[in-house]
Amino acid sequence: MQQHDEHWMRHALKLAQRAWDEGEVPVGAVLVQGDRVIGEGWNRPIGQHDPTAHAEIMALRQGGKILENYRLLDTTLYVTLEPCIMCAGAMVHSRITRLVYGASDEKTGAAGSLIDILGHPGMNHQIVLEGGLLAPECAGMLSDFFRQRREQKKALRKQLRDQEEE
Numbered sequence: 001m002q003q004h005d006e007h008w009m010r011h012a013l014k015l016a017q018r019a020w021d022e023g024e025v026p027v028g029a030v031l032v033q034g035d036r037v038i039g040e041g042w043n044r045p046i047g048q049h050d051p052t053a054h055a056e057i058m059a060l061r062q063g064g065k066i067l068e069n070y071r072l073l074d075t076t077l078y079v080t081l082e083p084c085i086m087c088a089g090a091m092v093h094s095r096i097t098r099l100v101y102g103a104s105d106e107k108t109g110a111a112g113s114l115i116d117i118l119g120h121p122g123m124n125h126q127i128v129l130e131g132g133l134l135a136p137e138c139a140g141m142l143s144d145f146f147r148q149r150r151e152q153k154k155a156l157r158k159q160l161r162d163q164e165e166e
C-alpha cells in the first residue's frame, strides 16, 4: 500500500507543479478508485477568479462527473497539502473513503493542524486519514515557491527604486 500511495502522491506533486507554472500556490490532488484516476486537480483560484478552485475541489468535481454520482465511494484522494476547512467539508459530502496528504498546514489545515474537521466525532462520515506522506517534498515545493515569489517581489521593488533615482 505504501508504494502505491507514494506513486499517487508523486502524481499529485506533478499536478502541483502545474499550479506553480500558472503562478498559483503549488498544491496538487489526484482522486483514485482502484487503479484508475478519476479526478485531477491543481490549485488555481487566481486564474479562475474562483475562491473555491482548490486542487481537491477540482479533483472531486471531475470524479463526480466520471462516476456520474455525487457520492465518490471507494475512492482515495491524494493531496500534497493538508486540506482547508472548505475542502475537508467537500470530502465529507463526497464520501471518499480515504485521504492521504503530504505536508501539514499549521495556518489552515482542517485535518488536525488548525482544526480537526475530519476527525470530529460527530461527523456523519469518517474518512480514513493518513498525513505526512512525502511531506519533505510536498512542503519543500511550497517553501521554494514562496521563496521565489519573495525574491521576485524584492527584485521588482529594487527595479522601481532604481527607476525613481534615475
Ligand SMILES: [Zn+2]
Pocket: 054, 056, 083, 084, 085, 086, 087, 088
Ligand atoms: Zn482547500
